[in-house]
Amino acid sequence: MKKTVTALTLALGMLIPFTTFAKNNVVVVATGGTIAGAGASSTNSATYTAAKVPVDALLNAVPQIQNLANVTGVQAMQVASESITDKELLSLARQVNDLLKKPDVNGVVITHGTDTLEETAFFLNLVVHSDKPIVVVGSMRPGTALSADGPLNLYSAVALAADDSAKGKGTFVLMNDDIFSARDVTKAINIHTNAFASQWGALGSLIEGKTYWFRNTSKRHNKNSEFNIENIQGDSLPLVQIVYGSGNMLPDAYTAYAKAGAKAIIHAGTGNGSVANYIVPTLNQLQQQGVQIIRSSRVPQGFVLRNAEQPDDKYGWVVAHDLNPQKAKLLAALALTKTKDAKEIQRIFWDY
Template sequence: MTQYKMVKTLLTLSMGAMLSISALAKPTVMVVATGGTIAGAGASATNSATYTAAKVPVDTLINAVPQIKDLADVKGVQALQIASESITDKELLSIARQVNDLVKKPEVNGVVITHGTDTLEETAFFLNLVVHTDKPIVVVGSMRPPSALSADGPLNLYGAVALAASPESKGKGVMMFMNDTILAARDSSKRINIHTNAFDSQWGALGMVVEGKPYWFRQGVKRQTNNSEFNIEDIKGDSLPLVQITYGSDSMTPVAYEAYAKAGVKAIINAGTGNGSVPNYLVDTLRNLRQQGMIIVRASRVQDGFVLRNAEKPDDEYDWVVAHDLNPQKARLLTALALTKTNSTKELQRMFWQY
């Protein structure tokens, strides 16, 4: 072998070794698919709002974005195949247990959950409360199905994998990612049901992902993940204490509240007007329910702001709880988890302040 051939061979072997090391160095990101619009299909490319959700399996979602292989070693798990409006506490618990099992594996660096947008915020917030890890967990969806013109799912998935693969994402709690924007699971919600910028938070984004790189601007201060007193491993069975929401308006009646009581509901989240207001003609109904043992939580139907304790109504006197800045759907989840531990309204109010 000539000296030239020897050098060429050594260079080839060296480059191959470097490529192998590079491949080994890639983080491992698990994509947990649950269905939703991001896995939907319309009859034609112009059907961006009329389509069937939860049709595309996880491997097809991953293979449709080959560029994510440059970011991480990506593997898929089909946890569910469902439109997110049909998710119940049973499915929430199942998702949480599967994600919890994945983050406990040393070889897994991050997890991405593909999810329908209708209840994406609930699943993200629930995971934020019950999965103990500092590994990145990112919940991602889309507003247009893969079959539509300008589908937003592929780029959303690419950005979510980039976020989950980044070491800088560790310890920031469960995140929601869509439309290039990194949002906290705790305080973000769906604000519009048509546009691709469907989600927002009154407290602002955590950051953005631009061309596969996360940029950070703030961090949450509330208890979450590793700092949470709730743990999916402590919850047995496939249900949570039954908590329901009533929606405030003018001309209300006590019928819904009384029906919930007969159905065995343990707590009612009253999504009141303004500052979580309860109309005077319903106060006696709610006070009677509280005396019977039902938890009453005053939340607001208003998107932003927060409910002040002992404003509008004397919460201390009535032994009611206020949801602070959590929206009614997130208040429902925190209340249900709280009821797995305590029936104390003082303890529940503490949790609303801390989470």
């Protein structure tokens, strides 16, 4: 909170100062999702319709947030997050960027469906040049459910966005009292409220409106990013697609995506991003045709080692490091707005 001396009162011949506390200004940008969902009854915690409740109703349901900050709301869109495309993602990033450029806005909270929440948060982490807090928040239960988690998550997200100590630490995901880095958080459970996790741990916790920090992220983000939403034109990104690794694969998915115009393919391989020996010729052929091949892993923890399992240097392939396939897809798309050189794309994956 910012302390400002507002008046001096003269009483009994003595000058007695008193103070008030100026609250920060936080904008809640609503996009839909479960946090804006409604079920048929209070016992429906897993079956419901997402993206029904408008932003004003969300804010009015948690009046306590006005004790944390001066909070206003913007309805950016109203959609279940699995239906978000490049068009919505880019539009949201531009809206958030424009809001944060305003001197009287101290932080932004984005309410979002949990299915692709991690992707939106990571994208904002890469393209919005601001050191002001950006907090992406959702819920696993609709607001109509018994023990709904959305109201407390929203309260905590506003508290984080209003906290000056959150400046410069990157874009956050706030769920279930945990503060995660947008870079390495992922949805790990699909029905429980402790749905989000990071193999590297939370950045901190937010309890009863107070922030507790434990670590920072070491990767490039926001103001330090070479990507900037202001330099991205149009409403689409270079096409990148994911192929899921398994036993007894066919090459058809890779070739079909290439024919559809994919500029890069994320191979969500087994183990260390492994590629079956009978698939290697197809990937090499595509790479020689200009399609970037990026080895990620379907395994939720660990990271892909370069030149392990496959001779990446020899083939001109890229490894996704510890980014999961869906985040590798976003970073690859952004990288392709700058370069088609595999070595430079690999450098970008190391940096971010």
